[in-house]
Amino acid sequence: xxxxxxxxxxxxxxxxxxxxxxxRARLQVIAVTTTPAAFKGSVRYTDLANGVLPALGMHPELxxxxxxxxxxxxxxxxxxxxxxxxxxDGSDRFRxxxxxxxxxxxxxxxxxxxxxxxxxSIHSRASATSxxxxxxxxxxxxxxxxxxxxxxxxxxxxxxxxxxxxxxNDQMLHSKSGTTVARRVPLERILxxxxxxxxxxxxxxxxxxxxxxxxxxxxxLRGCSATRLCEQxxxxxxxxxxxxTGST
Ligand code: MN
Numbered sequence: 248x249x250x251x252x253x254x255x256x257x258x259x260x261x262x263x264x265x266x267x268x269x270x271r272a273r274l275q276v277i278a279v280t281t282t283p284a285a286f287k288g289s290v291r292y293t294d295l296a297n298g299v300l301p302a303l304g305m306h307p308e309l310x311x312x313x314x315x316x317x318x319x320x321x322x323x324x325x326x327x328x329x330x331x332x333x334x335x336d337g338s339d340r341f342r343x344x345x346x347x348x349x350x351x352x353x354x355x356x357x358x359x360x361x362x363x364x365x366x367x368s369i370h371s372r373a374s375a376t377s378x379x380x381x382x383x384x385x386x387x388x389x390x391x392x393x394x395x396x397x398x399x400x401x402x403x404x405x406x407x408x409x410x411x412x413x414x415x416n417d418q419m420l421h422s423k424s425g426t427t428v429a430r431r432v433p434l435e436r437i438l439x440x441x442x443x444x445x446x447x448x449x450x451x452x453x454x455x456x457x458x459x460x461x462x463x464x465x466x467x468l469r470g471c472s473a474t475r476l477c478e479q480x481x482x483x484x485x486x487x488x489x490x491x492t493g494s495t
Contacts, residue, residue, distance in 0.1 A: 248298075249458045249477060250484045251276045252414040253331065253368050253394045253440035256299075257289035265443075265454070270297045272455035275484060279331040279368055281306040283319040290326070300488075302329035307336040307370055310351050311344030317351055324362050328491050330355065331368025332394065335381075338373045349381070356385035364389035366487045368414065375402035382409065390487050395419060395442060396428050403428060407436075412487065414440035417461045418447060420468070429468050434479050439465070 251269070256278040259265045269276050275298040280289045286303050293301040303323050305316065324330070333355050335348050359365045366389055371378040375398030382391055392412040396403065396419075406413075413432045416439070419425025429437075439461050441454050452460075462480070466473040 248481045249274050249455055249462065250439050250480050251441045251443075251454055251458050252392060252438040252484065253277060253279055253416075254443050254454065255279055255281070255332075255445065256292045257285065259444050262289075262292040266292045266294065266299060268453055269299060269455065270294060272453065273298070274455045274458065275481070276300070276454075277302050277329050277331065277368060279329075280304040281309055281332060282313045282316040283323055284313070284316040286319075286323050300329060301327055302331040302368060303327045304330065304332040304368075305351055305355060306332045307334050307344075307348045307352070307374075308341055310348045311341065314344075314347050314351055317354060320355065321358055324358055324365075328366060328488055329368060330359060330365045330389075331392075332370050333367060334370035334394075335374035335378050336370060336372045337377065349377070352378075352381055353385075356381060356388040359388040360385055364491050366390045366392060366491050368392050368394045370394060371396065371398060373397075375399070375406070379405050379409065382411075389491055392438060392487070394440060395425075397424055400427065400431075403431060407432065410436075412436045412438055412483065414438040415461065415465060416440045416442050416446055417457060417464070418442075420461065420464045426468065429465055434469065434471070434476070435483060437465070437476075437480060438483055439480055 279302045466476040
């Protein structure tokens with residue numbers, strides 16, 4: 248069973264078609280969203296019985312324009328086990344909303360703590376140290392999965408010390424820093440992701456084919472069989488879900 252722990256189904260041109268294709272392929276998907284206001288409409292592109300689970304998000308890139316949507320965050324939180332895409336973005340383009348991003352992410356961590364803990368899919372572009380500082384203050388917010396981690400080696404080791412997970416995508420495996428993450432993270436803390444539709448890749452590939460190819464490359468890097476790695480990733484995914492299912 249292949250796992251896509253970070254996929255924007257609702258941002259595809261034809262989300263219904265993507266949903267049907269992932270169900271057909273039996274891909275296990277976390278369907279992340281980018282604001283609480285979008286969640287209500289996007290949740291229709293999920294299917295609990297078939298392992299396509301919704302995640303409630305507030306993307307740091309949108310905090311500058313959509314932070315008012317956070318008023319609806321608590322309303323939907325009890326409908327999800329996963330929260331994402333959330334986090335911080337310290338790149339120049341989003342620097343102007345930095346203080347708001349911090350306040351929003353703190354609020355999200357607080358709400359998750361009150362809710363008994365969730366699995367968080369976390370964006371940390373140019374901000375891993377700040378993200379880790381906030382996570383350290385809220386250890387009961389849940390389990391933390393760094394999505395497309397691009398921090399330094401030091402930041403990676405700090406995140407590993409805090410028992411964080413990492414979801415790895417195809418594009419990371421074509422970069423030096425991404426390959427370092429893929430080599431260093433213990434196998435029991437690795438997940439796979441597509442970040443579709445934002446990842447560059449061959450047009451013809453389905454999401455399932457893309458994840459399968461990511462697992463293959465990752466297995467070669469780690470010197471283990473793709474079958475064994477696929478099983479391990481599915482085990483990691485299930486254990487994260489079971490840790491936080493039922494908490495309201
Ligand atoms: Mn994303």
